[in-house]
Amino acid sequence: MLSGLAAALFGAPRPGAARGGPAPPEYYYPPTAGGGTATMVPGLPDPVVARLGEVGLPLGALGLFVQAVDQPLPLLSLNAEDSYVLASTAKVVTTLAALDLLGPNYRWRTEAHLHGELVDGRLDGDLVILGGGNARLGSDDLLRWFEAMQAQGLREIGGNIVLDRLAFQLSERDQAAAPRPAPDRPHHNWPDALSLNDGVLRLQLQAAAAGRPQVELVPPLADVTVLNQVVPGRGCATQVHWSGDAGDGARELRVTGQWGPACGPSSVRFALMSDADLTARAVQAAWVRAGGVLQGRVVDRAVPQAGPVRSPERQRDARGVLRPAWATHLSDPLPLLVREINKYSDNMAARALMLSLSPGFPAQAATPEAARSRVQQWMRTRGLPPGDLEVDTGSGLSRAERGKPRALVQLLRQAWHDRNGRWFVDSLPIAGVDGTLANRLRDGPATGRAMLKTGSLMDVRAVAGYVRSQSGRVYAVSAIVNHPDAPAATVVLDALVDWLALRNDGSRR
Template identity: 35%
Template sequence: MPFFRIVSCFLPGLLFAGLSVAAHAEPLPPAFTAALQQAGIPLDHVAVVVQPLDTDKPLISHNADAALNPASVMKLVTSFAALNQLGPDYVWKTDVWAEGPIREGVLEGDLVIKGYGDPTLTLERMWLLQRELRERGVRHIRGNLVLDLSDFELPASDPGAFDGEPLALYNAAPGALVANFNATTLRLRPDGNAIGIEPDMALPGVTIRSDIALTESAACNGWKDALTPSIPDPERRELVVGGHYPRGCGEQALSLNLFEPAVTFDFLFRGLWAETGGTLGGQTVPGMAPETPPLLRFESLPLTDSLIRLNKYSNNLMARNLFLTLGAEAYGPPATPDKGARAVREDLVQRGISTRKLVLENGAGLSRIERISAGALNQLLRAAYRSPLFAEFESALPIAATDGTLKRRFKGSTLTGSAHLKTGTLRDVSALAGYVDTASGRRVSFVMLVNHANASRSEAAQRALLEWVQSEMSLDSGARDDVR
């Protein structure tokens, strides 16, 4: 297994399949269309469906059948299928075997760990896993650390292929054993006229070099964007962090996607084990778990807890692992992207949701090829609303101007606290989908997808349309048929 990944920059073009515009029976809200025009976004690159949940027809349906890239709004599809197929109390497991006798706290053989895709093994939960292992009498390990990754079967991938940012945490690859979202955290500390860099956990054999220029600025906004971490030569195991850093920032934490998941798991497991006085004398090697019952079975928090972090903070790795888990549970291990796509698609079909325009790659929306129509997303939102698991589904969505990815959006608006919406953002893509509570207490499903070079300028149009919906303008005038 290569220690570092080699970077390539292949950026597939954005496809616009099935876009069509028909004459509107009535115009879309003027403030909305004006905001789109000011942003330079043509209406034929926008899809909108707005439907009160107590009516049978959409209030607005514009380009509802167009196959568009939803970015991270695709996480709604994966989350919906997961609640249906796995259930809200589903837990992932991580199994641990002691291959050898345990005498006076010393395991004389190997420690074997098999992962099944738990995406919630944070540092805190890894510590709890190790605590349970110590309670079973293991404090020192003389043999190897054996990692069984066989529950996932993943194609080779380049984390830089998506956007040329292989070290960005959102590009972290899924895996059967993933620790702390595959994040390696570095502490940046001004030290005289230089910036010192210290990893949270020991990284044996890895060199970290600071080429950061310290500036005297007191402003700290955008400090991460001013840094340029890179791995000039993967064979040298050297990370170089360049760029500029304002002295006024003080100490900050920078989390990066540096290693393959199994390598990060190894570093973090060994680091935490050493911090609590444990020793691990052998190497870390791949292998297969024995057929015997494990010494320890460590379970994740329930799926509902995972969905909150997955959707409110749009965690790609969690969504990708969940997508793969759906495939493994439906068709048996090993988990593959194809099995995940089949499991999701079949769940939607069972619930009467159109899959005609659906294209799935990883279920997270971190994709240039994933597609869905606004009409299908609206069907999903309405099916979720009718489900007995609606409370679990909705509670995982960001709340306007309150938390998650919407914490800083729509500030000062009447939308604050009254809209649960999943966000989606990529280059040339901006999306929102979820539920809006109107001024009179009605609930409305809302989908807006923008696929255009100026998509990043669409927030004013989103706000205008959401405020129009919330104020219930024309809600009592009957449903519109904006697309024939």
């Protein structure tokens, strides 16, 4: 029998039942997400009903679907065929498609090509670096790569270092549904085929035993002076002031504020410059730090914003055969990249991985349209028709990334049995243990038993993944809230996960 709270939440009884009488125990009748005709859906557990009543969200704001990975019928379904903004649970689609289409041995490749003759350690020409989409390439990686090049025999560059970023080609239109990058929102940066440190600057702060606190810019940048005006004190706040270009390319970063011993070490992330400018300055600084000599300068091979797509330029020999790279930097294998993307919700890496699915990449430049088309084709092979799941950037930052809870569970159930599924499952945050769930669902029944990709935007809260019940059965689950008060609905999603973790076969509640 419906409790008073459940009756208030779920409204009308089953057609044919006596008016005012109890609804059948297995089904409630909520309005759909669009507010249309009520549909029959399996009943919700009492803890979920209670939390819904506490937060006061309309039932149409919640879509969920739960099905055991080894059972043919769903356990729970609510608005499961309505389309919701996915937030970062869209990364489930991106990473599963990548593991299936690229394989676990896939790595991003950054190539160095010599355009000129190398004699006695001096290159009479340009060193061309072809970006291959490695969103995890850091300034320390670059420094070690340059040191290896010099040990290999390249110590002086008579021409320029040319940065070829043509492997990713995006326009303003491609980013229309995603938030724009801003200095205080570096996680909104656009993907770039040749990016360092996610296109993000880090200001490392450390109080000193005596005197002015230490300030360090990471990565080090050529022709950028850091002016440290931070003073000791009780405050733990700093401000960054970025000068304009002085005309000779030199810029100044002035840091003010207070930083005392009680503040401890800290790292502040920001995006004050374009990815291309940051990479160019960091490359020049790293080459010099590695001990190399550069007679020319760092030149950017710009990505066209209009016109035909241009592919990265590689040298050919007299017979027209492509010459191999002189030196290559490889990223970690795909399973480790997927782990970073899902455990810590790395937007830049997810967007780069999505573009890497573009046919022919990296020899053929990637475009968002081509990548989206390939992912849609892949989803059709998984039995998902158009409209079930829509991907855009691959990260969930775009509000064009929408999907049905049932469709996400369909992918999750398939992944559980796939040959590459273990890499995906291992990439998910574990409740109360690590990743984006390290401080959530702690000290409860789901701790260590739920593996879930989380998602959040200002008006979205979502989880998608697996919960192992007390009886040992594994359930695939997708639960999404779209509503201005979505942050309050985290307790509803957690109540569902805890209930699944406590479940014994044959029990309903």
